[in-house]
Amino acid sequence: MRTCTDCRATKPLSDFTPIKGTPWTHTRCKPCRAACARAGRPSRARKPPAPSDKRTCTICGPAKPTDEFTPTNGIRYRKKTCKQCRAATAKTAYVHRPSSRPKREPPTERACAGCGVTKPMNCFTPIKSTNTVYARCRDCRNARARERYHSSPQVRAAEIARASRNGRVRRLRRGQQTSTTVEG
Numbered sequence: 687m688r689t690c691t692d693c694r695a696t697k698p699l700s701d702f703t704p705i706k707g708t709p710w711t712h713t714r715c716k717p718c719r720a721a722c723a724r725a726g727r728p729s730r731a732r733k734p735p736a737p738s739d740k741r742t743c744t745i746c747g748p749a750k751p752t753d754e755f756t757p758t759n760g761i762r763y764r765k766k767t768c769k770q771c772r773a774a775t776a777k778t779a780y781v782h783r784p785s786s787r788p789k790r791e792p793p794t795e796r797a798c799a800g801c802g803v804t805k806p807m808n809c810f811t812p813i814k815s816t817n818t819v820y821a822r823c824r825d826c827r828n829a830r831a832r833e834r835y836h837s838s839p840q841v842r843a844a845e846i847a848r849a850s851r852n853g854r855v856r857r858l859r860r861g862q863q864t865s866t867t868v869e870g
Contacts, residue, residue, distance in 0.1 A: 800826030
């Protein structure tokens with residue numbers, strides 16, 4: 687048994703049209719659906735549509751220009767509520783939630799990837815572009831660099847050239863900084 691939403695009569699389910707592809711039926715009985723189709727209008731009384739350049743807000747009610755409604759899916763479709771009502775609804779719904787995760791304390795020790803010994807964090811070189819440190823401790827990094835430097839004469843010559851080039855660049859920068867300071 688089911689009650690029709692139009693005529694309010696309680697009728698058996700066989701008097702209601704099934705919805706294709708689902709186990710449910712329509713809310714109006716077959717005679718009411720047929721009468722609605724013949725009339726060519728919806729059974730419930732609806733508000734007259736607003737002009738095409740205006741839209742009626744579902745919350746506050748008055749017809750407003752379409753610019754007062756937020757676009758959805760591009761610019762053709764608009765939300766049903768005006769921007770002011772959406773903002774007010776969002777403001778009332780907002781609840782400040784403090785972070786549920788406790789702040790993580792930075793680690794105080796780390797195991798070196800080179801020697802495998804656990805050492806305090808000040809034994810590791812920080813990486814400037816991030817908040818982390820290198821995987822190998824300073825001793826292991828220095829030993830590796832020393833080993834590479836003494837591995838061949840070509841590497842040694844390249845390292846010396848790099849160091850002298852960097853020194854020249856630093857001296858030039860220092861000279862430019864002092865000249866701008868004197869001028870300013």
